[in-house]
Amino acid sequence: MLAILVFLPILACLAILFGAPARLTAIAAATINLVIGLLACCMPKSEVWNFSLTTLEKPAIHLSFSLMDGMSVVMILLSVLVTMAAVLSGKVPAGREKIWYASILLIAAGAIGAFASTDLFYFYAFHELALVPSFLMIGLLGRGDDRREIAWKITIYLGLGSLVLLVGLVWLANLTGTFSIPEMIAAGPVDPSAQKGIALLLLIGFGTLVSLFPFHSWAAPAYASAPAPVSMLHAGVLKKFGLYGLLRLAIPLAPIGLQAWLTPLLILLLGNILWVGLITINQKRLDSMLGNSSVMHMGYIFLAIAALISAPENPLAKSAAILLMFAHGISIALLFGLTDRIERLTGSIDMDDLGGLAKAAPSLALIFGIAAMASIGLPGLANFSGEVLVFLSAFKNYDPMTGLGPVQITCILAIWGVVISAVYMLRAYRRIFQGPSLKSTESVPDLSLTDRIPALLLIIALFAVGLYPNLLLNLLK
Amino acid sequence: MPAYYLEAFTVTLGLVLLLAEAFFPARKGKAWVGIAGAIGLAGILASAFLTIGPEGNPTANWASWPMWNFYQFDSLARFFKIFSLLTTIFVLLMAVDYRSILARFTDHPESENGTGEFYCLPIFACAGMMWIASARDLATAFVALELVTVTFYILVAFMRRNIGSLEAGVKYLIIGALSTGFLVYGIAWIYGSLGTMTFDGLASALHSPGTLHTTPLLFGIALVLIGLGFKVGAVPTHIWIPDVYQGAPTPTTAFLSVGSKAAGFVLLIRFIEPFLDGFSPVRHEVTGILAILATATLLFGNFAAIPQTNFKRLLGYSSIAHAGFLLLALAAWQPESINSLGSSKSVAFYLATYLLMTLAVFFVLGQVRVQRQGEAIADFNGLGKSNPRLATVMTVLLAALAGVPLTAGFVGKFLVFDLARNAHFWCPLIIGCIGAAAGFYYYFKIIRAMWWIEPDSSAATIVLPRITQISLIMLTAAVIIIGIYPEPIYALLR
Numbered sequence: 001m002l003a004i005l006v007f008l009p010i011l012a013c014l015a016i017l018f019g020a021p022a023r024l025t026a027i028a029a030a031t032i033n034l035v036i037g038l039l040a041c042c043m044p045k046s047e048v049w050n051f052s053l054t055t056l057e058k059p060a061i062h063l064s065f066s067l068m069d070g071m072s073v074v075m076i077l078l079s080v081l082v083t084m085a086a087v088l089s090g091k092v093p094a095g096r097e098k099i100w101y102a103s104i105l106l107i108a109a110g111a112i113g114a115f116a117s118t119d120l121f122y123f124y125a126f127h128e129l130a131l132v133p134s135f136l137m138i139g140l141l142g143r144g145d146d147r148r149e150i151a152w153k154i155t156i157y158l159g160l161g162s163l164v165l166l167v168g169l170v171w172l173a174n175l176t177g178t179f180s181i182p183e184m185i186a187a188g189p190v191d192p193s194a195q196k197g198i199a200l201l202l203l204i205g206f207g208t209l210v211s212l213f214p215f216h217s218w219a220a221p222a223y224a225s226a227p228a229p230v231s232m233l234h235a236g237v238l239k240k241f242g243l244y245g246l247l248r249l250a251i252p253l254a255p256i257g258l259q260a261w262l263t264p265l266l267i268l269l270l271g272n273i274l275w276v277g278l279i280t281i282n283q284k285r286l287d288s289m290l291g292n293s294s295v296m297h298m299g300y301i302f303l304a305i306a307a308l309i310s311a312p313e314n315p316l317a318k319s320a321a322i323l324l325m326f327a328h329g330i331s332i333a334l335l336f337g338l339t340d341r342i343e344r345l346t347g348s349i350d351m352d353d354l355g356g357l358a359k360a361a362p363s364l365a366l367i368f369g370i371a372a373m374a375s376i377g378l379p380g381l382a383n384f385s386g387e388v389l390v391f392l393s394a395f396k397n398y399d400p401m402t403g404l405g406p407v408q409i410t411c412i413l414a415i416w417g418v419v420i421s422a423v424y425m426l427r428a429y430r431r432i433f434q435g436p437s438l439k440s441t442e443s444v445p446d447l448s449l450t451d452r453i454p455a456l457l458l459i460i461a462l463f464a465v466g467l468y469p470n471l472l473l474n475l476l477k
Numbered sequence: 478m479p480a481y482y483l484e485a486f487t488v489t490l491g492l493v494l495l496l497a498e499a500f501f502p503a504r505k506g507k508a509w510v511g512i513a514g515a516i517g518l519a520g521i522l523a524s525a526f527l528t529i530g531p532e533g534n535p536t537a538n539w540a541s542w543p544m545w546n547f548y549q550f551d552s553l554a555r556f557f558k559i560f561s562l563l564t565t566i567f568v569l570l571m572a573v574d575y576r577s578i579l580a581r582f583t584d585h586p587e588s589e590n591g592t593g594e595f596y597c598l599p600i601f602a603c604a605g606m607m608w609i610a611s612a613r614d615l616a617t618a619f620v621a622l623e624l625v626t627v628t629f630y631i632l633v634a635f636m637r638r639n640i641g642s643l644e645a646g647v648k649y650l651i652i653g654a655l656s657t658g659f660l661v662y663g664i665a666w667i668y669g670s671l672g673t674m675t676f677d678g679l680a681s682a683l684h685s686p687g688t689l690h691t692t693p694l695l696f697g698i699a700l701v702l703i704g705l706g707f708k709v710g711a712v713p714t715h716i717w718i719p720d721v722y723q724g725a726p727t728p729t730t731a732f733l734s735v736g737s738k739a740a741g742f743v744l745l746i747r748f749i750e751p752f753l754d755g756f757s758p759v760r761h762e763v764t765g766i767l768a769i770l771a772t773a774t775l776l777f778g779n780f781a782a783i784p785q786t787n788f789k790r791l792l793g794y795s796s797i798a799h800a801g802f803l804l805l806a807l808a809a810w811q812p813e814s815i816n817s818l819g820s821s822k823s824v825a826f827y828l829a830t831y832l833l834m835t836l837a838v839f840f841v842l843g844q845v846r847v848q849r850q851g852e853a854i855a856d857f858n859g860l861g862k863s864n865p866r867l868a869t870v871m872t873v874l875l876a877a878l879a880g881v882p883l884t885a886g887f888v889g890k891f892l893v894f895d896l897a898r899n900a901h902f903w904c905p906l907i908i909g910c911i912g913a914a915a916g917f918y919y920y921f922k923i924i925r926a927m928w929w930i931e932p933d934s935s936a937a938t939i940v941l942p943r944i945t946q947i948s949l950i951m952l953t954a955a956v957i958i959i960g961i962y963p964e965p966i967y968a969l970l971r
Contacts, residue, residue, distance in 0.1 A: 055964065056888070057967065059817060059818075099865065129881070139925065160914060166910070174899075
């Protein structure tokens with residue numbers, strides 16, 4: 001079944017290139033995938049999901065998919081939800097339907113393939129597959145005059161990051177003598193003397209893909225200039241690949257090595273939260289503000305990972321990281337989708353040109369408000385459960401006798417990030433939706449039905465997980 | 478059917494076509510020669526699956542012929558025969574769709590009268606390549622190699638009214654002759670040291686070295702490596718590649734870059750194998766020479782490709798870079814084992830993926846030359862707008878050449894890196910990674926030109942002729958399928 005999940009979008013993509021009606025095919029494929037993804041959440045233990053095909057005998061490599069644990073299930077659920085929303089979002093430039101929908105489907109297939117693969121080879125390969133259409137879409141159909149330079153920049157940036165990652169992965173495979181991820185994990189941590197090097201390579205490689213400070217400078221301009229569905233899929237889903245990889249490979253296989261890099265990691269994640277947070281406040285355009293905010297929020301997930309590194313027996317930290325990955329993916333996808341809508345309604349994304357939009361477009365204002373609250377971390381929405389768990393997990397091993405450890409100190413500083421995100425989100429909301437209407441915002445139409453469906457889909461997910469986090473936490477047990 | 482029938486059929490086909498081309502009236506053009514050649518070769522390709530060596534039928538009366546003393550038919554030989562036939566078929570088809578340019582620069586520019594031989598010569602070269610794959614000793618291999626090289630002297634300079642083609646022909650001739658000299662001289666030194674020229678004999682002579690002086694032997698090996706480096710496009714005899722690739726007619730360039738390189742590599746595998754086996758007294762020295770050659774080739778090919786603006790020239794440098802990866806696989810020599818394919822089969826695999834990607838790219842390049850009158854990267858500007866499907870295909874192919882995962886190119890590179898890491902070749906491995914990264918840069922430059930740069934107002938929409946279209950679809954589909962499921966090539970190698 002997982003093979004269907006991965007190959008259906010690829011087949012749909014080929015069908016589109018060879019003349020099938022683009023929008024219809026894409027929606028059909030995304031819907032089928034959504035149904036399969038929800039099914040996977042209902043019965044993750046079933047055998048039907050497994051798929052394996054030996055593609056190389058020497059060295060043994062298998063094209064194999066399975067739900068290794070709850071983490072895979074949650075990431076696949078995130079992927080299918082955001083794919084559905086992405087297919088329905090954005091305005092396709094006339095005459096470019098084919099490349100538009102084909103790229104979206106290819107990105108989705110790559111992301112799902114990476115999360116479902118149990119073989120290191122395909123785990124890496126599918127992620128790379130998703131990057132190529134992202135570059136193309138940004139350069140080809142993106143916004144702004146400098147989109148080509150930006151697309152070129154992220155091609156090089158992420159290409160180099162992936163290469164560092166590849167070296168780390170090859171080293172891992174060399175030490176364990178297998179490409180099968182479950183076999184690697186079952187064999188336990190690798191040779192301690194090599195762990196430090198592997199951990200560094202994986203941290204830099206995966207870190208670049210997740211925009212860990214100071215390897216983050218590609219992210220904000222890329223999201224600001226990408227077409228809406230690409231920003232949604234990349235910021236919402238694809239970027240989580242790096243975190244998924246750290247949790248899946250680095251933590252079980254190189255725990256000692258990671259501990260050696262704990263202090264630098266803590267400093268860098270504070271760079272994400274505080275430094276990039278302050279930069280975010282200063283943004284004048286909504287899209288670059290969201291791009292920066294997405295970089296900033298990665299810091300919290302790294303905090304959970306740091307808590308897990310400092311105390312490997314901390315199941316709460318892992319759950320917290322996954323929950324926050326899910327919540328952030330949904331909320332940032334929703335925000336990017338709405339940003340694109342605002343731009344199309346008013347013709348501008350600069351907060352100076354906007355104001356009083358709530359009067360003309362009340363439902364847009366409401367949905368954006370919910371998404372903004374989610375992003376800040378208001379209770380009742382998914383991000384809140386994620387962030388609270390992250391902070392709790394950082395203090396899980398706190399011992400009053402020994403005083404505050406580095407993780408706890410970082411956590412205390414990181415909590416200020418919540419204030420920062422409240423500042424920029426609320427300011428943005430006030431400047432865009434409240435105050436007197438401007439000429440450009442007086443008579444804009446409200447969200448149409450086709451715009452509401454993807455937004456509702458994502459909001460339901462945000463509320464469901466926010467009000468009842470056990471929905472996901474049960475899967476993670 | 479004994480295996481050497483294949484070469485006999487191929488040569489016969491070439492002769493028949495040459496005569497038919499000369500005596501049939503030229504009114505209807507010459508394209509039929511190419512088509513007939515491709516069909517004939519396809520027939521031989523089909524019969525290649527039916528042929529056997531003396532091991533397959535020891536009681537047949539041909540099985541005891543002395544022929545088998547200098548001709549062998551193992552899985553590698555069969556693989557490279559199929560490889561050569563397939564390459565030649567595609568090259569002939571490419572030449573058919575390229576004939577308007579060929580005709581313009583041959584003796585009768587307004588007709589196709591001067592183009593007939595262009596379809597016959599590759600068939601002879603193909604016979605030579607097939608024979609190289611089966612050679613049992615250096616003398617046979619050398620003769621077969623010269624058959625290929627002499628044919629190429631003509632093919633490169635075929636557009637004789639085009640100054641670029643002539644220049645390429647002269648350069649190829651001079652450096653080719655020089656490297657032939659190196660090769661023969663090296664063979665002589667090896668014969669002098671070990672007293673034999675057969676590959677089996679080399680292995681047994683090295684097995685019981687006695688009072689072997691390694692210095693003259695190593696001198697001979699180094700000379701042969703330089704001579705073969707010319708065929709495969711390795712440093713230091715790579716200098717002809719960019720100019721010759723750029724000047725030669727595109728089908729010839731494609732043939733050079735795939736067929737000729739593969740012929741060089743199969744001979745290199747056969748030649749180097751005895752010296753790299755565990756008992757060889759010169760194993761470390763030869764490994765060292767190969768590793769240095771591989772590293773230098775990787776560095777030169779990848780970095781010199783970066784500033785190129787002519788696509789055909791860029792492909793020349795990329796062909797040097799690929800030769801570097803292949804040499805790396807040979808330097809990290811490993812016999813086939815339970816969890817490794819071994820160096821020789823990995824090289825064969827890499828070359829097969831390289832065939833698919835490179836020939837397909839040359840098909841596109843040929844048509845861009847015919848219809849947009851240029852071969853620069855700038856001639857691909859805006860292809861995404863004027864020919865979205867062609868641009869998509871081209872994107873897949875270039876991504877495969879760069880080694881993007883899930884395309885055939887990645888599997889090939891993966892096998893090479895896997896060998897290098899098994900051999901603990903860390904320094905060449907890192908240089909290979911850097912080279913692959915540079916590869917991303919220069920291949921993506923073309924993708925960027927196709928999708929992100931607006932076309933000139935004068936740039937024509939490219940209409941692909943039927944043959945190019947079908948070949949391109951087949952090759953691209955194979956690139957993707959092999960990328961996900963490489964088993965078919967494995968089956969051929971078994």
